[in-house]
Amino acid sequence: MAKQILTTKNVRLSYGDFEALHGIDLAFDENEITALIGPSGCGKSTYLRCINRMNDQIDGVKISGELKFNDTDIYAEQTDVVELRKQIGMVFQQPNPFPMSIYDNVVFGLRIAGVRDKSMLDEAAQAALKQAAIWDEVKNKLDQNALALSGGQQQRICIARALAVSPNIILLDEPTSALDPHSSRQIETTLLQLKEHYTIITVTHNLQQASRIADRTAFFLQGDLIEAGTTKQIFMNPEHQETSDFITGIFG
Numbered sequence: 001m002a003k004q005i006l007t008t009k010n011v012r013l014s015y016g017d018f019e020a021l022h023g024i025d026l027a028f029d030e031n032e033i034t035a036l037i038g039p040s041g042c043g044k045s046t047y048l049r050c051i052n053r054m055n056d057q058i059d060g061v062k063i064s065g066e067l068k069f070n071d072t073d074i075y076a077e078q079t080d081v082v083e084l085r086k087q088i089g090m091v092f093q094q095p096n097p098f099p100m101s102i103y104d105n106v107v108f109g110l111r112i113a114g115v116r117d118k119s120m121l122d123e124a125a126q127a128a129l130k131q132a133a134i135w136d137e138v139k140n141k142l143d144q145n146a147l148a149l150s151g152g153q154q155q156r157i158c159i160a161r162a163l164a165v166s167p168n169i170i171l172l173d174e175p176t177s178a179l180d181p182h183s184s185r186q187i188e189t190t191l192l193q194l195k196e197h198y199t200i201i202t203v204t205h206n207l208q209q210a211s212r213i214a215d216r217t218a219f220f221l222q223g224d225l226i227e228a229g230t231t232k233q234i235f236m237n238p239e240h241q242e243t244s245d246f247i248t249g250i251f252g
Contacts, residue, residue: 002029011065035210038220052088089162093174095154097146109165132160152183172202
C-alpha cells in the first residue's frame with residue numbers, strides 16, 4: 001500500500017475578505033504524479049503554493065486548516081520554512097534560471113545550505129542534470145550562462161536546481177505552458193521518470209497532458225475541490241456533472 005506523504009484538511013485561504021479556497025481536503029501518495037486541473041482562477045495554483053508556504057509572502061493572506069508533510073505541521077511556528085522548501089521544491093510557469101552559469105544555477109541551493117566541498121557539488125550537479133534529462137545537452141558547457149539555453153532547456157535546468165537539494169516533493173505550476181510542443185513532451189517524459197524517486201504535484205491547463213502523465217487528478221472550481229480520484233476515473237467516469245462538463249470542453 002502506498003504511503004501518504006502529504007495530507008491537507010479543510011484548507012482555507014483568504015485575501016482580506018475574499019476567500020479563495022473553501023476547505024480543501026486532499027492527500028498525496030509517494031511516487032505518484034497528481035495533476036490539479038480546473039479553469040483559470042479556480043484556486044489550483046493558490047492551493048499549490050500553500051504546500052510550501054509561498055503564499056506567506058503575500059500581504060493580507062490568511063490560511064487555516066491542516067497541512068501535514070510526513071506528519072509534520074507545515075504551518076507550525078517551529079517549522080523552518082527554508083528547510084521545508086528544500087524538502088518541497090517548486091518549479092514555476094515561466095522558466096526562471098538565475099543569470100549565472102548552468103552549474104551555478106544547479107548547485108545554488110546547496111551553496112545556500114552551506115555545502116562548499118567541490119566534489120560534492122560536482123556530484124550533485126551531475127546527478128540532478130541527469131535526472132532532469134539534460135546532462136548530455138549541457139555537460140560540455142556548464143560554465144555557459146543558463147539564460148542562453150532554449151526555453152525547454154531552461155525549464156529542465158530549473159527542475160535540476162530543485163532536485164539538487166534532494167527534495168521529497170516537487171511542485172510544478174504549469175511547467176510547460178510557456179513551451180513548444182516538443183519541449184513540453186520532453187518535460188513530460190522527464191516527470192514520468194522522476195516519479196520513481198519523487199512525489200510530483202503539477203498544475204496544468206492541458207487536459208491531454210494530465211491524462212498522459214498523472215496517476216491521480218483533482219478538479220478545482222471556484223475555490224472548491226469538486227472531486228479527486230484516479231486520472232482514469234476522473235476522465236472516463238467523473239462523479240460530478242461539473243467535472244464532466246469541464247473535461248468535455250463545455251466550459252473552462
